[in-house]
Amino acid sequence: MQTDYFKSKKIVISAGPTYEKLDPVRFIGNYSTGKMGYALASELANLGAEVHLVSGPTALTIQHPNITVYHVESALEMYEICVREFKDAHIAIMSAAVADYRPQHYNDVKIKKNEEVLTINLVKNPDILATLGQQKTSAQLLIGFALETHNELENATNKLHRKNADAIVLNSLNDAGAGFKHSTNKISIILKKGRIFEFPLKDKTAVAKDIVTCISENFN
Numbered sequence: 001m002q003t004d005y006f007k008s009k010k011i012v013i014s015a016g017p018t019y020e021k022l023d024p025v026r027f028i029g030n031y032s033t034g035k036m037g038y039a040l041a042s043e044l045a046n047l048g049a050e051v052h053l054v055s056g057p058t059a060l061t062i063q064h065p066n067i068t069v070y071h072v073e074s075a076l077e078m079y080e081i082c083v084r085e086f087k088d089a090h091i092a093i094m095s096a097a098v099a100d101y102r103p104q105h106y107n108d109v110k111i112k113k114n115e116e117v118l119t120i121n122l123v124k125n126p127d128i129l130a131t132l133g134q135q136k137t138s139a140q141l142l143i144g145f146a147l148e149t150h151n152e153l154e155n156a157t158n159k160l161h162r163k164n165a166d167a168i169v170l171n172s173l174n175d176a177g178a179g180f181k182h183s184t185n186k187i188s189i190i191l192k193k194g195r196i197f198e199f200p201l202k203d204k205t206a207v208a209k210d211i212v213t214c215i216s217e218n219f220n
């Protein structure tokens with residue numbers, strides 16, 4: 001790996017889940033722990049990058065002179081900061097598990113269980129990766145993630161093109177130990193130019209090293 005490739009580069013990383021509020025005590029969320037994004041942040045900061053970590057609610061903490069952390073809760077908050085920070089960034093890596101939908105209405109007071117069947121309308125959240133894909137210049141690099149359960153390669157490749165990313169890190173829910181509840185992950189990296197790299201199951205810290213090495217070797 002070219003160890004100075006990331007030195008002083010501004011890198012935006014999204015990590016963790018988003019919480020979409022229903023009322024003062026409830027939200028819609030997911031099982032993401034944020035480990036993958038935090039491992040990437042730490043790896044890149046150690047290589048001299050200026051990391052901007054936009055994190056949904058997680059139990060993780062991170063402290064490094066090269067890392068600025070933005071704590072957000074909802075997809076809309078994550079969207080706002082990612083779009084703002086991407087403008088003068090070199091690279092963005094979108095590893096967050098962003099909720100695709102949010103409740104249409106927020107209840108100021110706790111929803112009481114008066115109904116036998118409760119219907120909650122959900123509206124689509126903006127797609128952060130796709131927005132950055134629309135805004136990116138030829139000098140910027142955009143890496144997305146894909147979590148798939150079937151037709152993994154085909155779906156992930158479609159996602160790569162649809163969202164105008166330069167590469168997609170695919171993890172399949174069919175691989176034991178992979179995905180967001182685990183501290184290990186099994187990934188493939190699909191490059192826009194068509195090459196595919198496959199990696200065995202590893203600890204997320206080692207996976208972060210593989211991703212970082214793959215970026216530095218294929219995009220300089």
Ligand code: CTP
Pocket residue numbers: 014075094095096097098099100125126127128129130143144145146147148159
């Ligand atoms: N993503 C995002 N903003 C969203 C939804 C997803 O930035 N509102 C990003 C994720 O961070 C990830 C990539 O898009 O880098 C793929 O996310 P995934 O949930 O696998 O795909 P979706 O676009 O939600 O497609 P689908 O759920 O239909 O597979």
